[in-house]
Amino acid sequence: MPTRLRAAYDKRIQTGQLSPDPAQHEAIAALSRLSHDLKRRGRFGKVPTVTGVYLWGPPGRGKSMLMDLFFACAPEPRKHRAHFHAFMARVHGLIRQWREGDKTRRKAVFGTHRGDDPIEPVAELIASESRLLCFDELQVTDIADAMLLGRLFDALFERGVVLAVTSNRAPEQLYLHGINRQLFLPFVDRLTQRCEVLQVAGARDxxxxxxxxxxxxxxxxxxxxxxxxxxxxxxxxxxxxxxxxxxxxxxxxxxxxxxxxxxxxxxxxxxxxxxxxxxxxxxxxxxxxxxxxxxxxxxxxxxxxxxxxxxxxxxxxxxxxxxxxxxxxxxxxxxxxxxxxxxxxxxxxxxxxxxxxxxxxx
Structure with missing residues (x-):
């Protein structure tokens, strides 16, 4: 399926900026499929479920370059790219705002003030801003993040948010020896269900x-x-x-x-x-x-x-x-x-x- 992303990548091959790389070609195919799916419209006005992409592999294999191209070409207007740690820092900041805010401040930031659980209003706010979230270097080392991720992304996925991710680790290797890792495993399962997982281990960037x-x-x-x-x-x-x-x-x-x-x-x-x-x-x-x-x-x-x-x-x-x-x-x-x-x-x-x-x- 021809996409802007495929054309941009092929142009770099033709001009010699890139050498043909089977691992990158496979990743481009997956990201092109995602670009195509993002343009689909569901029946009766419903937003269709779209499978994201999770690229993992050693440093220097071009994952960030591929993400650069994909983000620039992605047809979704409500898109956001961030380093994963920066995204989680914002999430923790929003949770703190919800917990510390009074009715007026909650309403000003989140559009609502009801409830004690911050996950739903935080997810609603993020989903209202971005349908497509692109993360660089997803890694989990903090127990607070590990305990939060499952519930947060369940709420985001329920709202139709789609992920495009790069990481140095396969999903099953995330938070590998972390405290209470069994509580983190549902997030790993959700990632593999909602994303096409591909290893990028070819030539250097x-x-x-x-x-x-x-x-x-x-x-x-x-x-x-x-x-x-x-x-x-x-x-x-x-x-x-x-x-x-x-x-x-x-x-x-x-x-x-x-x-x-x-x-x-x-x-x-x-x-x-x-x-x-x-x-x-x-x-x-x-x-x-x-x-x-x-x-x-x-x-x-x-x-x-x-x-x-x-x-x-x-x-x-x-x-x-x-x-x-x-x-x-x-x-x-x-x-x-x-x-x-x-x-x-x-x-x-x-x-x-x-x-x-x-x-x-x-």
């Missing part, structure tokens, strides 16, 4: 090959920074992304799937904190960081934020492309924390190396 073939650290004014972004973007449209952090909205103006482009002033020139940077690192597998200046002692707060941002990206094994006024060792030569900044410079050298790309997350 073409984006890694493209990035490894060039540089990841650029001098101010070097237009190859834009060229690399455009190459990785392909036909995908740029769009703003909204991240919810501790009840606040954090906007990133230029994103495409799991990639983001942001200026130093946007991320480090304003009062963002560790939770903001963790949310960015979790949501995006690749960050293009532009216009990084040489910082003098008067800009120590920006230097500290930059250190926190780099630490978050490092721990998340994210990919980093930088355009800066100097090399890593010369970005903050003197001032409060300059000695400690040497560790950040070392991490920047590591993160813009071919070895880092080989180990970065999908």
């Amino acid at each position: 073409w984006r890694l090959d493209r990035m490894a073939a060039g540089r990841l650290w650029f001098a101010t004014g070097d237009t190859e920074f834009e060229t690399l972004w455009a190459d990785l973007l392909g036909d995908e449209p740029e769009e703003p992304a909204q991240l919810t952090v501790l009840g606040r909205d954090l906007m990133i103006a230029r994103t495409a799937g799991g990639m983001a482009w942001a200026g130093f002033a946007e991320l480090c020139g304003r009062a963002l904190g560790p939770q903001d940077y963790l949310a960015i690192a979790e949501r995006f597998h690749t960050l293009f960081l532009d216009a990084v200046p040489v910082l003098d002692p008067a800009r120590r707060d920006e230097a500290k934020r930059f250190v926190t941002l780099v630490d978050a990206l490092y721990e998340a094994r994210a990919r980093l492309v930088v355009r800066a006024a100097a090399g890593p060792d010369a970005l903050y030569p003197a001032g409060d924390g300059a000695f400690e900044f040497a560790r950040t410079a070392s991490r920047l050298h590591e993160m813009t190396s071919a070895d880092w790309l080989a180990q970065s997350r999908d």
